[in-house]
Amino acid sequence: METTMILPFSQLPFCPPKPCRSSKASPFRSWKQRNSRPTRFNCQKMYVPGFGEASPEAKAAKNLHNFFNYIAVKIVSAQLQSYNPEAYKDLMEFLERHSLNDGDKFCADLMRESARHQSLALRILEVRSAYCKNDFEWDNLKRLVFKGVNEANTKLMRDYVSETTRVESEK
């Protein structure tokens, strides 16, 4: 169930294959060498419309950016709760009035609230940088996504088959 059902890319009109150079031009290069040019490789990717000049990676990075800001706020608030109740209260009150959906706007507003809030904001900036670089398990994320997609695909097909088989046998 990997890519067998997908239309071969050469048949798709939106990704015209680069014309192959004549093998006469370099008769001694192996098949692998001839076919491993970056231009060919890029062209074999599926075309994803609707991202304009950005890319799916940039879109996902933007979402993760806000997610790491959310995580940093969680981390800092948990740290403050135990050793600095006053700063914790400041942060909680601020959180009630400001959304975390846009992480950068949240930090910009927090910085301008008061001197005490400013140091909280600087700390959140530090933590989000340290968290994404040192603590977040990128390989684990990739593994979990692959596993999730595989399992969900199997489950969706199994559920559908068992459902339709039941309906057939009840007829």
Place this chain on the structure above:
Amino acid sequence: METTMILPFSQLPFCPPKPCRSSKASPFRSWKQRNSRPTRFNCQKMYVPGFGEASPEAKAAKNLHNFFNYIAVKIVSAQLQSYNPEAYKDLMEFLERHSLNDGDKFCADLMRESARHQSLALRILEVRSAYCKNDFEWDNLKRLVFKGVNEANTKLMRDYVSETTRVESEK
């Protein structure tokens, strides 16, 4: 501006350091060997509350799962638009009535709509699996997130400093 402002982890009450074994127990092990046990390494991560038994990685993977489903729908609709206008129309009409927020629910509903829609759903399952495994640039995602966090942190601090400097000089 890396981790200098973060409280040393040993001072934080929620992550008690594992008691070090007496060096007498293994006097010939180097410092590096004694300190490279996985238990110590795990403990040096920042504590992230609020994820219950899940993890930030699992949460991010779930979001990416739905994102890849969205991408797969975009890819399939672009492919159909040019060579199968009828199937394209089916998909567009279905999209108007169903949300893409929950990718698995979308596919489950699409499968049960009609036999024609069923093959569309199977194709979306194929494409989302192939896309996340072969086409999505995971290393690029990581690079873009690091770059985005660094640049946003610098910009937030620079904007704040230039703003407050201007206010000071206007006084």
